[in-house]
Amino acid sequence: MTQARPVGLLVEDAVAVIRIGSPPVNALSAAVRSGLLDALAAATADPAVRAVVLAAEGRTFIAGADIGEFGKPPVPPTLSDVVDAFERSAKPVVAAIDGAALGGGLELALACHGRVAGPKARLGLPEVKLGLVPGAGGTQRLPRLIGAAVALPLIAQGTTLGPADALRLGMVDEVTGDDALPAARRRALALAAPPPRSRDRDGLGSHEDFEAAATALGKQAAGNPAVQGCIDCVAAAFSKPFDEALAFERQTFRRLMEDARSKALRHVFFAERAAAQVPGLPAGTAARPVASAAVVGAGTMGGGIAMVFSNAGIPVTVIETSQEALDRGLERVRANYDTSVRRGSLSAEERDRRLARIQGQIGLDAAVEADVVVEAAFEELGLKREIFGTLDRVAKPGALLASNTSYLDIDSMAAATARPGDVLGMHFFSPANVMKLLEVVRGAQTTPEALATAVELGRRLGKQPVVVGACHGFVGNRMLARRTAQAERLLLEGAAPEEVDAALVEFGFRMGQFAMIDLAGLDIGWRVRKATGKKAPVADALCEAGRIGQKVGRGYYRYSDGARQGEPDPEVHTLIECIAGEQGIARRAIGRQEIIERLIFPMIDEGARILEEGIAARPGDIDVVWLHGYGWPAWRGGPMYHAGVLGAASVARALEGHAARSGDSTLRPSDALSRMAAA
Ligand code: T1G
Numbered sequence: 075m076t077q078a079r080p081v082g083l084l085v086e087d088a089v090a091v092i093r094i095g096s097p098p099v100n101a102l103s104a105a106v107r108s109g110l111l112d113a114l115a116a117a118t119a120d121p122a123v124r125a126v127v128l129a130a131e132g133r134t135f136i137a138g139a140d141i142g143e144f145g146k147p148p149v150p151p152t153l154s155d156v157v158d159a160f161e162r163s164a165k166p167v168v169a170a171i172d173g174a175a176l177g178g179g180l181e182l183a184l185a186c187h188g189r190v191a192g193p194k195a196r197l198g199l200p201e202v203k204l205g206l207v208p209g210a211g212g213t214q215r216l217p218r219l220i221g222a223a224v225a226l227p228l229i230a231q232g233t234t235l236g237p238a239d240a241l242r243l244g245m246v247d248e249v250t251g252d253d254a255l256p257a258a259r260r261r262a263l264a265l266a267a268p269p270p271r272s273r274d275r276d277g278l279g280s281h282e283d284f285e286a287a288a289t290a291l292g293k294q295a296a297g298n299p300a301v302q303g304c305i306d307c308v309a310a311a312f313s314k315p316f317d318e319a320l321a322f323e324r325q326t327f328r329r330l331m332e333d334a335r336s337k338a339l340r341h342v343f344f345a346e347r348a349a350a351q352v353p354g355l356p357a358g359t360a361a362r363p364v365a366s367a368a369v370v371g372a373g374t375m376g377g378g379i380a381m382v383f384s385n386a387g388i389p390v391t392v393i394e395t396s397q398e399a400l401d402r403g404l405e406r407v408r409a410n411y412d413t414s415v416r417r418g419s420l421s422a423e424e425r426d427r428r429l430a431r432i433q434g435q436i437g438l439d440a441a442v443e444a445d446v447v448v449e450a451a452f453e454e455l456g457l458k459r460e461i462f463g464t465l466d467r468v469a470k471p472g473a474l475l476a477s478n479t480s481y482l483d484i485d486s487m488a489a490a491t492a493r494p495g496d497v498l499g500m501h502f503f504s505p506a507n508v509m510k511l512l513e514v515v516r517g518a519q520t521t522p523e524a525l526a527t528a529v530e531l532g533r534r535l536g537k538q539p540v541v542v543g544a545c546h547g548f549v550g551n552r553m554l555a556r557r558t559a560q561a562e563r564l565l566l567e568g569a570a571p572e573e574v575d576a577a578l579v580e581f582g583f584r585m586g587q588f589a590m591i592d593l594a595g596l597d598i599g600w601r602v603r604k605a606t607g608k609k610a611p612v613a614d615a616l617c618e619a620g621r622i623g624q625k626v627g628r629g630y631y632r633y634s635d636g637a638r639q640g641e642p643d644p645e646v647h648t649l650i651e652c653i654a655g656e657q658g659i660a661r662r663a664i665g666r667q668e669i670i671e672r673l674i675f676p677m678i679d680e681g682a683r684i685l686e687e688g689i690a691a692r693p694g695d696i697d698v699v700w701l702h703g704y705g706w707p708a709w710r711g712g713p714m715y716h717a718g719v720l721g722a723a724s725v726a727r728a729l730e731g732h733a734a735r736s737g738d739s740t741l742r743p744s745d746a747l748s749r750m751a752a753a
Contacts, residue, residue, distance in 0.1 A: 104143070106140075189248075205330055355522050368440065372392045374406070374504065375478055397436060448477075459487055475491065495519050501514075512538065525541060529541065538698060596622045631643055632646075679725075679744050
């Protein structure tokens with residue numbers, strides 16, 4: 075049934091089906107909210123109607139309130155008005171949940187008098203992931219339905235459940251093997267009248283159990299006002315009458331709506347989705363189907379990438395040059411899966427299924443059937459050109475030929491083939507089977523179809539794809555290089571590695587600069603610098619001393635008997651002081667604010683240049699790269715969002731000041747940042 079209006083009403087056999095049809099996800103926009111009230115009023119007024127079913131069209135039930143409306147003047151009716159009207163309905167209402175019932179969508183279903191879930195139902199209150207709390211009764215109705223101690227972690231962590239778990243917890247009354255509508259109709263008719271509105275606290279369970287659940291969330295609540303807000307709202311279910319608790323929930327929701335963290339998280343929500351749109355894609359460009367893959371190279375990255383394909387259900391051939399290298403790589407893959415089984419995050423049966431989808435072969439001829447080939451060989455351009463030249467002869471027409479290179483020239487690889495339109499970068503981040511970011515690197519001749527194929531494939535692999543232009547380091551590593559250069563300078567000028575890292579962790583990064591390099595290995599950067607003639611005195615000296623990171627127990631930090639957490643090492647302090655002395659640098663104490671500005675602001679400066687050069691299409695794309703590739707704290711929105719919060723002009727001024735104070739001219743703001751500041 076197609077309908078011009080976002081909410082339709084169809085009465086059949088004494089049941090009125092109110093059906094939302096508001097693509098793409100039936101978000102509860104103002105038009106949908108008023109349509110729902112009108113449809114309920116019509117159903118209530120119709121003497122032929124004995125019961126009502128709430129259903130929806132498309133791939134979701136209701137994705138929640140319309141996030142696009144947030145921060146704008148509210149348009150009546152509010153979602154709470156709609157939820158209240160459904161709960162007060164004179165005729166029984168049952169929700170037929172096929173697809174996602176999230177946020178306000180679940181809150182509306184909770185106000186109905188019954189809930190039936192189809193096989194694709196997904197139920198949750200993810201508002202906390204937007205820095206909010208549920209704002210239409212979820213913190214009061216869900217605890218009464220399934221118990222406060224069970225509801226609280228679900229709300230405070232934004233957990234989404236499938237139909238079986240929802241049934242087990244009592245969130246739904248019935249689960250069906252297919253369309254939920256017929257069962258919902260039957261259930262609505264069986265409810266001769268709506269059950270009385272439950273305001274009692276019996277369903278909450280014991281306050282002690284709730285307190286224990288709240289205490290378990292203590293660490294997550296510390297410094298996170300949204301998690302604390304969830305705890306406070308559910309606590310109000312015990313301490314306040316229902317309507318007062320609802321008012322408290324709405325007040326908490328409105329307060330958090332204005333919170334800087336929530337604004338940043340809402341920016342991230344839309345930036346992630348925009349980043350997956352290929353800039354300038356001609357209308358109608360179709361992605362090619364991908365039914366099989368090949369990965370060239372069974373190293374750490376190649377093995378991880380093979381796992382990503384297998385995990386998405388795509389059979390993949392791992393190609394190596396020797397049986398020994400192949401066996402070693404496949405053994406590492408098996409070990410990774412075995413670890414997941416040991417940790418309980420993967421069943422042994424699923425591990426076996428995934429392993430069965432990964433085959434090993436020797437020689438590039440094995441790529442002949444693949445719809446996509448990802449080259450993940452040694453980071454040396456000559457070798458990559460040779461591989462692409464061979465793939466050009468071997469791979470089937472229309473196959474996507476991608477390189478996982480983290481900074482080398484995609485166009486040079488494309489030039490080694492007669493099909494440059496099919497060549498691009500698919501830059502996975504280590505560990506490939508864990509990190510979400512996928513930089514899709516557009517070559518000068520890459521076709522829109524190839525780009526669309528890589529982006530769609532990226533989403534299918536569970537990645538966050540971002541289309542970026544071809545330059546040294548693309549977006550993420552190019553900006554990281556600015557931070558790395560300053561981190562090295564700060565060591566020479568007086569900061570200790572642990573001071574630099576503490577500043578980044580305090581800013582919100584999960585890991586500091588030097589702990590990250592120790593984990594990845596200093597030898598990777600050392601090899602690049604030797605190939606490009608660049609110098610990094612401290613890092614080079616550490617490598618020459620064999621201190622190449624955690625894997626050898628010593629890097630910027632020392633790691634006693636295999637510990638993962640490094641300790642400051644006086645030997646490193648002495649090494650840094652010697653190098654600074656040789657360079658005639660008078661060391662000084664450097665404050666945390668100067669450290670964080672000299673690490674973050676040059677990244678913003680590089681981001682401004684990247685945007686002007688067209689290497690990234692949107693500021694939000696740069697934010698998404700840093701959120702999903704480098705652990706930028708989501709509640710700070712991303713480097714370019716952060717620049718907007720501070721003001722590009724103040725960033726430029728601060729850079730001027732640091733350049734003057736440190737004598738490091740590389741800190742001076744670029745013309746691109748100055749133009750951004752002046753805009
Ligand atoms: N509001 C507005 N637009 C939304 C939206 C929403 N809630 N959800 C998705 N979209 C857009 C999205 O921007 C994209 O647009 C398109 O729909 C497809 O989305 C009072 C206050 C439902 C699991 O947090 O988790 O209710 O890029 O690519 O992969 O308590 O969308 O195509 O132009 O993600 O199939 C709580 C958010 C809101 C759920 C579908 N709800 N959405 O995933 O599609 S706050 C959420 C999702 C709330 C109440 C509170 C997912 C999805 P475009 P998509 P998908």
